[in-house]
Amino acid sequence: MSAHTNRKIVLNQRPQGEIQEGDLLLKEEPVRDIRDGEVLVQTLWLSLDPYMRPRMNDSKGYMDPIGIGEPIVGESVARVIESKSDKYQVGDIVTCYSGWQEYCSFPGDAPMVYKVDAGSVxxxxYLGVAGMPGRTGYCGLMYVGKPKAGETVVVSAASGPVGTVVGQTAKQQGCRVVGVAGGEEKCRFVVEELGFDACVDYKAGNLEADLKAACPDGIDVYFENVGGEVTRAVAKLLNKGSRVPICGYVSAYNAEDASKVETPFHVFGAMGENKPEHRFFLVTEWQDKHQEITKLLADQVASGKLKYRETVAEGLENAPEAFKGMLKGKNFGKQLVHIAD
Ligand SMILES: NC(=O)c1ccc[n+]([C@@H]2O[C@H](COP(=O)([O-])OP(=O)(O)OC[C@H]3O[C@@H](n4cnc5c(N)ncnc54)[C@H](OP(=O)(O)O)[C@@H]3O)[C@@H](O)[C@H]2O)c1
Known part of the structure; x- marks a missing residue:
């Protein structure tokens, strides 16, 4: 056995609605020795992402549910601490789907593991605006939203890592960009620091009127992250020929019965001849561009062109609370867990 002890957070029982005490459990176990061809990594940073909540349910979405007793899925930045693979050396820094745990081993030829440049950002x-959420925002906007200069682009969850990249990328395309976010502080940040033209606080009580005032020429691209009342307000302002990349709808992720949720597909699909071009997309559709777009976004972070915020929880044991909070908007920017230096 290796000298290390692993701590991991496993799915103990499937949450009904919001995650409760006892749904997730912290477990300890010795780290097993790696076999020929394998590498052992230590997690440095763990990413918390909204998609993890639907994967705790017993329903097959676009990926299998997490098994009972298995660690919660998740991507991390990790350091190689032992290697029996000629592909990796001790000290390499990678992004990998380690799950919510402090150590993890995998074969040297495992997919979805990428070495990262540890110097520039x-x-x-690499878990936020220059990582999976950033690529999601960039690809969803550019390849599904297809924004043109002068158009109005609206993005919900605007201060999060996906929304941050959508809005700043749309500005670079010459669009008028309007964010939707929860609370005055997030809205101020989105306008003053990220450079959006306006940001509507959907919690202020005047969503429809505020959105209309912020979009005097209607909406040409709506980047959907949240669903619910924001979707219904946006639908009334969509222009002819508008496009709606459906990235996610986090307002429904804690629903006790997903079959009863009114999804963006219901709302936009019912618009008859005014129906926007809309579809769900997955970031992995552009897996072949992973390296190219990661570099494009990382370069923008390095130069200061792409701005962002992050919220950091300290220690694996605090991941469940941070995750529950993120689904309610307690995070400000990318929610991370710092595990080790
Ligand atoms: N399709 C894909 O491949 C893919 C990949 C990555 C992410 N996604 C999706 O992208 C979206 C954003 O992800 P992210 O990582 O950038 O998350 P995030 O913005 O950091 O966090 C989620 C945010 O959703 C907002 N929210 C929560 N409940 C809400 C409600 N009832 N109504 C309106 N807003 C609500 C909160 O912001 P406020 O405080 O502003 O309300 C919260 O901070 C999610 O839907 C996620 O599932 C999809």
Whole structure:
């Protein structure tokens, strides 16, 4: 056995609605020795992402549910601490789907493991705006939203890592960009620091009127992250020929019965001849561009062109609370867990 002890957070029982005490459990176990061809990594930063909540349910979405007793899925930035693979050396920094745990081993030829350049940007940015959420925002906007200069682009969850990249990328395309976010502080940040033209606080009580005032020429691209009342307000302002990349709808992720949720597909699909071009997309559709777009976004972070915020929980044991909070908007920017230096 290796000298290390692993701590991991496993799915103990499937949450009904919001995650409760006892749904997730912290477990300890010795780290097993690696076999020929394998590498052992230590997690430095763990990413918390909304998609993890639907994967705790017993329903097959676009990926299998997490098994009972298995660690919660998740991507991390990790350091190789032992290697019996000629592909990796001790000290290499990678992004990998380690799950919520402090150590993890995998074969040297495992997919979805990427070495990262540890010099130019903070490592944890590879989990945020220069990582999976950033690529999601970039690809969903550019290849599904297809924004043109002068158009109005609206993005919900605007201060999060996906929304942050959508809005700043749309500005670079010459669009008028309007964010939707929860609370005055997030809205101020989105306008003053990220450079959006306006940001509507959907919690202020005047969503429809505020959104209309912020979009005097209607909406040409709506980047959907949240669903619910924001979707219904946006639908009324969509222009002819508008496009709606459906990235996710986090307002429904804690629903006790997903079959009863009114999804963006219901709302947009019912618009008859005014129906926007809309579809769900997955970031992995552009897996072949992973390296190219990661570099494009990391370069923008390095130069200061792409701005972002992050919220950091300290220690694996605090991941469940941070995750529950993120689904309610307690995070400000990318939610991370710092595990080790
Ligand atoms: N399709 C894909 O491949 C893919 C990949 C990555 C992410 N996604 C999706 O992208 C979206 C954003 O992800 P992210 O990582 O950038 O998350 P995030 O913005 O950091 O966190 C989620 C945010 O959703 C907002 N929210 C929560 N409940 C809400 C409600 N009832 N109504 C309106 N807003 C609500 C909160 O912001 P406020 O405080 O502003 O309300 C919260 O901070 C999610 O839907 C996620 O599932 C999809």
């Amino acid at each position: 903070p490592l944890q940015a």
